Amino acid sequence: MKKRITIKDIARELSIHHSTVSRALRNDPRVNGKTRDIVLAYAQEHEYQTNMNAVQLRGTGNNAIALIVPNINHSFFSDIVSKLTNLAYEKGYVISVFQSNEKYLQEKEIINTIIQHNFAGVIVSIAKDTVNSDHFRLLEKFGIPFVFFDRVCEDINSPKVLVNNFDITFSATEHLINKGYKRIAHITGATEINVFRDRHRGYIAAIQKHELEYINPIVTTDEFTMDLGKKIFSDLVDSQNIPDAIICSSINLTMGILFETRKRGINIPADLGLITFGNILASEIIQPQISSIEQPETEIAELSFDLLEKLISDKNSLNINDIKVVKSQLVIRESC
Amino acid sequence: MKKRITIKDIARELSIHHSTVSRALRNDPRVNGKTRDIVLAYAQEHEYQTNMNAVQLRGTGNNAIALIVPNINHSFFSDIVSKLTNLAYEKGYVISVFQSNEKYLQEKEIINTIIQHNFAGVIVSIAKDTVNSDHFRLLEKFGIPFVFFDRVCEDINSPKVLVNNFDITFSATEHLINKGYKRIAHITGATEINVFRDRHRGYIAAIQKHELEYINPIVTTDEFTMDLGKKIFSDLVDSQNIPDAIICSSINLTMGILFETRKRGINIPADLGLITFGNILASEIIQPQISSIEQPETEIAELSFDLLEKLISDKNSLNINDIKVVKSQLVIRESC
DNA sequence: ATTATTTTTGCACACGTTTGTATTTTGGAA
DNA sequence: TTCCAAAATACAAACGTGTGCAAAAATAAT
Numbered sequence: 165m166k167k168r169i170t171i172k173d174i175a176r177e178l179s180i181h182h183s184t185v186s187r188a189l190r191n192d193p194r195v196n197g198k199t200r201d202i203v204l205a206y207a208q209e210h211e212y213q214t215n216m217n218a219v220q221l222r223g224t225g226n227n228a229i230a231l232i233v234p235n236i237n238h239s240f241f242s243d244i245v246s247k248l249t250n251l252a253y254e255k256g257y258v259i260s261v262f263q264s265n266e267k268y269l270q271e272k273e274i275i276n277t278i279i280q281h282n283f284a285g286v287i288v289s290i291a292k293d294t295v296n297s298d299h300f301r302l303l304e305k306f307g308i309p310f311v312f313f314d315r316v317c318e319d320i321n322s323p324k325v326l327v328n329n330f331d332i333t334f335s336a337t338e339h340l341i342n343k344g345y346k347r348i349a350h351i352t353g354a355t356e357i358n359v360f361r362d363r364h365r366g367y368i369a370a371i372q373k374h375e376l377e378y379i380n381p382i383v384t385t386d387e388f389t390m391d392l393g394k395k396i397f398s399d400l401v402d403s404q405n406i407p408d409a410i411i412c413s414s415i416n417l418t419m420g421i422l423f424e425t426r427k428r429g430i431n432i433p434a435d436l437g438l439i440t441f442g443n444i445l446a447s448e449i450i451q452p453q454i455s456s457i458e459q460p461e462t463e464i465a466e467l468s469f470d471l472l473e474k475l476i477s478d479k480n481s482l483n484i485n486d487i488k489v490v491k492s493q494l495v496i497r498e499s500c
Numbered sequence: 501m502k503k504r505i506t507i508k509d510i511a512r513e514l515s516i517h518h519s520t521v522s523r524a525l526r527n528d529p530r531v532n533g534k535t536r537d538i539v540l541a542y543a544q545e546h547e548y549q550t551n552m553n554a555v556q557l558r559g560t561g562n563n564a565i566a567l568i569v570p571n572i573n574h575s576f577f578s579d580i581v582s583k584l585t586n587l588a589y590e591k592g593y594v595i596s597v598f599q600s601n602e603k604y605l606q607e608k609e610i611i612n613t614i615i616q617h618n619f620a621g622v623i624v625s626i627a628k629d630t631v632n633s634d635h636f637r638l639l640e641k642f643g644i645p646f647v648f649f650d651r652v653c654e655d656i657n658s659p660k661v662l663v664n665n666f667d668i669t670f671s672a673t674e675h676l677i678n679k680g681y682k683r684i685a686h687i688t689g690a691t692e693i694n695v696f697r698d699r700h701r702g703y704i705a706a707i708q709k710h711e712l713e714y715i716n717p718i719v720t721t722d723e724f725t726m727d728l729g730k731k732i733f734s735d736l737v738d739s740q741n742i743p744d745a746i747i748c749s750s751i752n753l754t755m756g757i758l759f760e761t762r763k764r765g766i767n768i769p770a771d772l773g774l775i776t777f778g779n780i781l782a783s784e785i786i787q788p789q790i791s792s793i794e795q796p797e798t799e800i801a802e803l804s805f806d807l808l809e810k811l812i813s814d815k816n817s818l819n820i821n822d823i824k825v826v827k828s829q830l831v832i833r834e835s836c
Numbered sequence: 837a838t839t840a841t842t843t844t845t846g847c848a849c850a851c852g853t854t855t856g857t858a859t860t861t862t863g864g865a866a
Numbered sequence: 867t868t869c870c871a872a873a874a875t876a877c878a879a880a881c882g883t884g885t886g887c888a889a890a891a892a893t894a895a896t
């Protein structure tokens with residue numbers, strides 16, 4: 165391994181000043197076409213690569229953006245991560261993906277790292293754990309623009325891309341009611357988070373509108389796993405407090421419920437109606453096919469990226485408090 | 501937004517030299533405990549954050565590592581990405597995740613980016629497209645250590661973490677044979693890639709050992725999607741060249757096959773035996789439950805990270821040509 | 837009190853790049 | 867040839883940090 169070649173090296177070899185080399189490499193019109201070609205040729209031959217640390221230190225040109233998600237390996241987020249990564253690539257940005265593991269503390273440290281590395285901007289969906297938003301204030305203070313998607317800090321003035329959780333959950337609940345279900349339960353996450361709170365409210369609103377007696381919001385702050393789904397449903401059965409329909413905020417939990425219903429011989433949709441949030445690769449295979457609320461990952465990714473890009477290129481280019489709401493879709497299948 | 505505070509700012513305010521501040525912040529024993537405390541207090545109060553660009557430019561201390569995967573949103577890779585991200589976090593590294601989209605060209609550009617940003621090391625699983633390995637030679641040239649996992653460049657001398665693809669596919673095939681299946685097909689990816697080639701060979705070896713007549717390796721270079729799975733199976737049926745068992749390299753393809761068998765009333769395992777690579781969240785739900793070859797993502801992630809870490813801290817600490825082979829597991833369920 | 841020793845701080849430069857300004861070179865017009 | 871404007875290049879400083887070395891201050895030894 166030989167030491168990496170720098171602009172100064174090129175300058176020395178070519179007996180010109182390194183500032184000229186710098187300009188030549190960036191196609192500055194101030195440099196003679198002839199020398200530009202010589203420099204470019206030399207750079208190419210010797211595999212010159214810009215040192216972005218130096219560029220960023222200088223303060224000019226920063227194409228690094230950071231993405232923070234609670235979990236990389238949950239389908240909703242991994243889809244968005246994948247899409248955003250591609251968008252970033254196309255637009256010439258470098259994207260770093262960070263995972264908070266649903267922990268406020270980790271999220272906070274990630275923010276510190278982002279500041280230290282001078283990222284140009286951040287796209288973030290907050291952890292379930294995050295109730296305090298000081299770290300985003302810090303980000304503001306350092307002048308790093310950021311955009312929230314899905315899970316947001318509502319007390320922070322920054323653009324947000326949201327899903328119509330209230331409306332869609334309202335619709336889903338109403339759909340179940342119209343189908344004749346009377347004891348509808350709603351399983352969701354910590355209602356401190358906008359996403360779960362809005363779904364919760366949408367559910368309640370529909371129940372109340374139709375004056376049903378049975379209201380059963382089941383809020384869990386644990387990690388959404390299939391096992392947790394099994395447990396929640398088992399507890400429901402044991403408690404004799406059995407609903408005749410469920411709206412579930414997590415595909416993982418839904419899998420657990422499905423497992424238990426099979427084990428117990430509970431028929432879907434006859435004995436139990438079911439609507440879940442989120443898609444699953446195998447949705448076409450699983451029987452009965454589960455009705456689901458599908459979120460527009462592509463649209464969310466694109467909107468978030470656009471907003472951030474605008475913010476990076478000009479901090480005043482848009483209303484800092486811009487909120488976009490994208491529509492998710494209720495896909496009725498065989499489970500209700 | 502106010503300008504960010506630097507070491508020099510602290511020095512000026514405290515009327516000491518910035519070198520002293522630098523040392524104080526890093527707990528250098530050469531600085532007086534008293535002044536250290538003053539500096540630390542001031543830094544904390546004014547929310548000082550190290551500028552890592554400067555640090556990295558200086559050449560001392562680089563904690564950024566890069567991870568390149570073909571797809572972030574395929575379960576095998578997303579699991580590994582997630583695990584590696586956590587490992588990196590625990591060990592104080594910052595990890596950036598890049599996605600090659602199975603394209604050599606993108607992989608190459610990613611490598612350039614990595615060089616330009618002076619990453620301390622790289623963990624990579626190559627694209628299906630990648631037959632040329634010049635870009636890894638470039639990485640070598642720039643002295644950036646890297647570790648391959650799963651899909652590797654065999655002509656590059658760098659540590660590798662592999663899965664026992666030959667053996668496990670051999671076993672799987674033999675298992676099907678022992679169960680009485682006679683016409684076993686194998687669906688896999690481009691055999692230029694070590695992973696698919698080894699599986700291919702393992703399959704062939706088992707077939708030949710048992711002197712079966714029917715050998716049908718189906719190699720596809722297209723993206724592994726459920727739709728492709730449907731198409732491949734439909735073509736098989738149409739061609740009258742119907743196997744009585746299939747080993748499939750991709751869970752997505754397997755889903756497509758499953759879909760088609762249902763549609764056509766083909767019974768698994770009676771009419772068709774099935775073994776797939778990869779896990780799926782819903783595996784407990786899908787009926788019949790599919791026998792699968794499960795890869796030890798955690799072990800792969802840990803081994804890869806350990807190797808890279810050693811390489812970063814001391815380039816000569818291990819045999820550069822180190823190859824670790826981890827064992828995947830054949831889990832027999834109801835599909836064969 | 838003087839010197840020797842250790843502890844602590846200051847100084848200056850380097851990392852690689854960019855950019856405003858000054859200087860030189862070039863080419864053309866007088 | 868001489869001079870002028872334009873084009874091309876060189877110079878120097880800056881971004882924020884870390885480190886070897888020199889200088890100074892504090893402490894210990896004589």
